[in-house]
Amino acid sequence: MKAFIFALTVLALTGCATIRPDMLAKGATVEKVVLTDGSTVQYMQYMPASYHGGKAPVIVFLHGSGEAGSDVTRVMGPGPWEYARDHADFPFIILAPQQWRDEEWNPKHLREWLDVAEARIPADRKRIYLTGLSLGGGGSWDWGMNQPHRFAAIAPVSGYSNLKTPCKLTGNHIWAFHGEDDDVVPIRDEEVLVSAAKACGIDVKYTIYPGGNHNAWDATYANPDLYAWFLDHKKE
Numbered sequence: 001m002k003a004f005i006f007a008l009t010v011l012a013l014t015g016c017a018t019i020r021p022d023m024l025a026k027g028a029t030v031e032k033v034v035l036t037d038g039s040t041v042q043y044m045q046y047m048p049a050s051y052h053g054g055k056a057p058v059i060v061f062l063h064g065s066g067e068a069g070s071d072v073t074r075v076m077g078p079g080p081w082e083y084a085r086d087h088a089d090f091p092f093i094i095l096a097p098q099q100w101r102d103e104e105w106n107p108k109h110l111r112e113w114l115d116v117a118e119a120r121i122p123a124d125r126k127r128i129y130l131t132g133l134s135l136g137g138g139g140s141w142d143w144g145m146n147q148p149h150r151f152a153a154i155a156p157v158s159g160y161s162n163l164k165t166p167c168k169l170t171g172n173h174i175w176a177f178h179g180e181d182d183d184v185v186p187i188r189d190e191e192v193l194v195s196a197a198k199a200c201g202i203d204v205k206y207t208i209y210p211g212g213n214h215n216a217w218d219a220t221y222a223n224p225d226l227y228a229w230f231l232d233h234k235k236e
Contacts, residue, residue, distance in 0.1 A: 030072055033116045041113045042072040045121070046084060046094035055124035057231065060114065061096040062132030062139040068099040078133060080221045092227070093121055105139030107146035126235040131155040133217040134185065141193060144169055153233040155226060158182060158216045160189040167200035173233045175205040177220045179212030
């Protein structure tokens with residue numbers, strides 16, 4: 001993963017976006033969890049306008065390299081946020097933690113954070129979905145392989161992982177997205193993971209954007225098929 005992180009560091013602003021005031025409108029709140037080691041995880045929590053009680057499906061979103069830092073609202077740049085705002089029937093709660101530094105996501109810390117964050121909301125625990133872009137796409141692969149039974153479905157975008165154990169995801173559902181000409185995270189690095197997962201009999205979809213570069217997320221998170229696909233899957 002070091003080469004992956006180095007490439008992302010060179011393009012430190014990958015995935016950055018200006019935060020419009022309406023991104024912090026009704027439904028979005030800044031939250032935090034203190035972990036057992038004393039460190040703090042800041043995160044954005046989004047309650048959809050369509051929520052009127054009961055258990056709700058949850059999207060856990062991991063940001064890219066450019067959104068690391070101390071301003072947690074930055075995680076509301078690229079990702080599912082614009083789609084959520086523009087569709088009144090969007091049914092998902094979104095939980096999006098922020099890294100203090102541009103470094104690999106730590107599945108152990110993420111697990112502890114989500115245990116707490118999930119307990120605070122009316123989450124449907126059979127419908128918890130994981131996605132992330134670039135650095136967060138790699139984090140989605142890593143976390144999925146470290147905790148394969150937590151999520152009903154996983155959607156890495158422009159991601160890659162040095163963990164060569166995709167067979168741990170047996171029984172899960174994966175939909176990965178990548179630009180054909182990605183010069184930050186070369187597509188061949190993720191193709192190895194996808195091929196290995198398919199060889200293990202895992203349900204894997206792989207969308208390749210012809211001629212696309214590293215930004216595969218704008219098209220992915222604007223696609224209603226992604227959210228319908230999430231809802232097609234539920235843990236037994």
